[in-house]
Amino acid sequence: MAGLTLSNVTVRYGGVRSLDDVSMAFERGVCGLIGPNGAGKTTTFNVLSGFTVAATGSAELDGMDLLRVAPHRRARLGLRRSFQQEQVIRALSAYDNVRLVAEHTRSALTSVGRALDYVGLARAERLGSELTLLERRLVEIARCIVGQPRLVLLDEPAAGLDPTESERLLKLITGIPDEVGALVLLVDHDMDLVRAACGTVAVLDFGKLIAFGSTHEVLASAQVRRAYLGVEDDEESAC
């Protein structure tokens, strides 16, 4: 099946279940993964990236069993990821930051220029240490779309940006599926961003999947509003 399918994924840290028998499937476009702190969003990304080992369950990307592959080899299968704390390499130029992903995923170097053009980063010869936060976030997006990505995991890509900068990033994120044909999974606490970017949303709470479906319906559901948005049924929703 095309897209990403998680089946019965459980992650345990001692007696705590960070993910508890989670099953969900994302097919295309930009999809959201939301929930309060400690819900298991980043754990889900870590399982997909190979940094955390799932006790049980499987994850298939376009029919390939992702969890059996070594973490660094998953990039070659088309997995890309950004982090809450951006990981732009300070000692390398912006160009080389993107280039190293291309060369370690056996992608054409021409895709580096395309990725940088897409995010609109000027003077890519500058070192990572010379870039502003917005520019570093743009480099991370470029690193995520270089080559032929199948799945792009974005972990709070707009963290620390002002509303204008977030708006620019939103346009880039929503354009990724059309630009490179990848499925985008977005984790963010900014509900305006999630609402504007995501067609489908999954909600986690204490490691359990509590809602899944179209963004509009999920964010309107009473259970989600109670668990995540902290809104009572009779209050007016901020959605």
Add this chain to the structure above:
Amino acid sequence: MSPQSVASNRTRGLITGVALAVLAVVLVPSLPGIGAGLGLRTLTVAVIYSLAAASAGVLYGRLGLVSIMQVGLVAVGGWTTLRLHYATGLPFEVVLLLAALVTAVVGTVVSLPALRLSGLSLAITTLMIAGALEVIVRYTGFPNGGPGFVGRDATGSGSTMPRPSLGQDDQTYFRYVAVVVIVVLVLLWWLLASRPGRAWAAIRQGDAGAMASGINTTAYRVLALAVTSAVTGVAGALLAANSGVLDPVSFKAQQSVLLFATVLIAGAFSLAGAVIGGLFFYWVPQLLNTWGVDGNLVFVILGLGTVQAITTAPHGIAGQLENLSSALRSRTGRRVEES
């Protein structure tokens, strides 16, 4: 944005560095007071140690690995060179390459248990390895043409290894050493500017980000250990050929600590820092002795310098010189525009 413009910036730096190095190689032997005798021999050893400094600098500056065993690996390179010379009689250049290879293997194998370590744990582990190498070298001594595996004649009547045919006297050997050091540093520069260098930089930034970029972090760490050990092995070979004999007292574990301190002060993030580090490590103490100042004063200088480097100048002297050069360039550029 083209890859050419990124590469041309790097190449400009390399050409400047090599031009300065060649100028120094030509001029230094002619300088009064330095260009002959003890001064030149001291400078030769200092230039050799710049390779050991470069290897520590690459590990720290590019991978964030604090390795405090480089002087121990210099001893391994020197021991292998002397042993291979007496066992095979091969030309020095071949022995040098083999010594680099053997040191790469030894350096990688002894470091394997430390692969999953970083920070203080790695520093202490590598310091212990340096201590072990010191004990082994003190026990076996350096080969001097004697019998058996260790090749040592304990009566002290052993021979010395001759210098290579292209560097028989002090002046020509200084130039020989300088050329080898320049070639090795250029090769290191090329490595740092290419795929392995980018992967190492990613590892320094963070393992998670590096793995997410498709980098096999273990393989690239092993490659870094092999390459830097080989470079240190070349230093050992050049040191062995310099005097023909080696003394275990020169390879104490504490020397590795001093070398790492000089790398911090000189600048771990550039190869120019390596050259400055070599000078600091070996030339400055000898220079102080020549001036009648106690050479141990260097411990105080290095201590203060390390504090200064860590607190205010993480890129070391090389970084400060680079900043100065950039400031001068931009000021000159402004003047040209104004005129």
